[in-house]
Amino acid sequence: MKNFILRTITGALYVAVILSGILLGAIPFWVLCMSLSVLATIEYTSLGNMKRQPDGNVCPSVDWASASMWIDVAMALSLITAGWMSMRYAYMQVWGTWLSLLLVRLVYTLYSKEEKPLHSLARSMMSQLYIALPMMLMQYIYALSSHLVLMMFVLIWVNDTGAFLVGSAIGRHRLFERISPKKSWEGFWGGMAFCIIASIAAKSIWPSYFLLDIWFMAVFGVIVCVFATWGDLIESLIKRTVGVKDSGRLLPGHGGILDRIDSLLIVSVATLAYLLFI
Template sequence: MRQRIITGFIAGALYLAFLFVGSIPFSIFIASIAVVSYLELTDMKRIRLFSPGVLAGASAVAATVLSATFMGGHMFSDLYIKLLILLVLILLGSLVFSKNRFHAEQASFIFFSVVYIGLPFYLLVQLRLEGLFMALFVQITMWATDSGAYFAGRRFGSHKLAPHISPKKTIEGSVGGVIAALAIAFIFQAIFRKPIFTSWEIQWTVAIVVSLLGQVGDLAESAIKRFFNVKDSGTVLPGHGGFLDRFDSLIFILPVLYLLGIIS
């Protein structure tokens, strides 16, 4: 627990420092985290790190995230489509020339990993470009959800939420996470006196949506880890696992915020 707290404090402080700075430093920082998260996924699949497919995927993830700072809208859409087309061509070429060391299942997993990781982290950078307080609100709401779910689950948890995926998570913990997220919304209201979104009602609703769907994202990553029979996605954060373990909720919630028009 002591190691977990120390790691969480240092990593959280570093993340918040880059979040406050924003711009190119934040984009590079998040691109680095995205690439490591992608490599954690491909490592679960036991795909060789220096295979052409894995390296092409890592390059596509980095280019996707970094493009948020330098282009957006139709320019990004055009780049993203071209990146995916190029990636597919490289993966198909690897199938031909790898002498059966690289196969279609691995190629499909790499393509999934690039989309699963690249686009949400692009949206994270885009969210910061649209405003510090909005990005801060979403991030702190997710942290509050994790903490609220953990402590409520330990104190009151008795009904399993998804035992086939994550046996330790409980319905009581999930409710505690939502309550903690709403508490953050009211704290923001008390501090800033002006809603980050168009109204306080929308801000409260966003807090609930972020909390609930963030928990779904956490369960989705747990399902992936259970399939590959691993406890953590990586070891880069002692006591916490890998970067994917820390960003699994945001990876799910950010595309939903985009679909709802909260991120443009």
């Protein structure tokens, strides 16, 4: 019961932070994305650099060379919150900073005293493709429609809820037993049905809030369901590979930040691609 209350409070606070970041405007949303990116990157590089102790316990060791890069980016974004540059110029500065840091990270490998510097480089590059880039692309989706970003978050939560409810009730056939034994095909289709209904309902109730017509919104619901499921499975594969249950302990009862945004990282890329193609 105590754990349930803790999970509920933590979940409510997390949702409140996400909604505040989206609804308060472009700059708060940017700060939210960069904060999530930095925290998730630290967790990821810690997972990718796990060291097993003689007693069998796993001890994380953070790749600070990678994590510090995104802390630098977050610090650069503080210029925006101080109002020192226009949003358009800020986008250029962040992309320029990001590309420059990629070059710095590559050159840093030459001077690294690590036993296996290429392993560290691979973790660093993966963290940027897997976490940082999708979170940066979120800004472009937000520029097109903040309501669509909000709907993307809502659909991810709806998908999780629908998959859990249906899967718990009638789930029999395993979806991807090798990686996630608890997921079922019944839960997957239940989550998809919830997403489609929620997408159509949102467009019907608030037609002026969304750029897409009702059928494209229904397809959007399908896309979120499919890629949210893949996103969750990808993170499960990472955790299973290093032998841990959660990516971190920042959110009591929920694990780490990466555990909360694993679906978002894949859904954001799929959403932007969908918008560009249509």
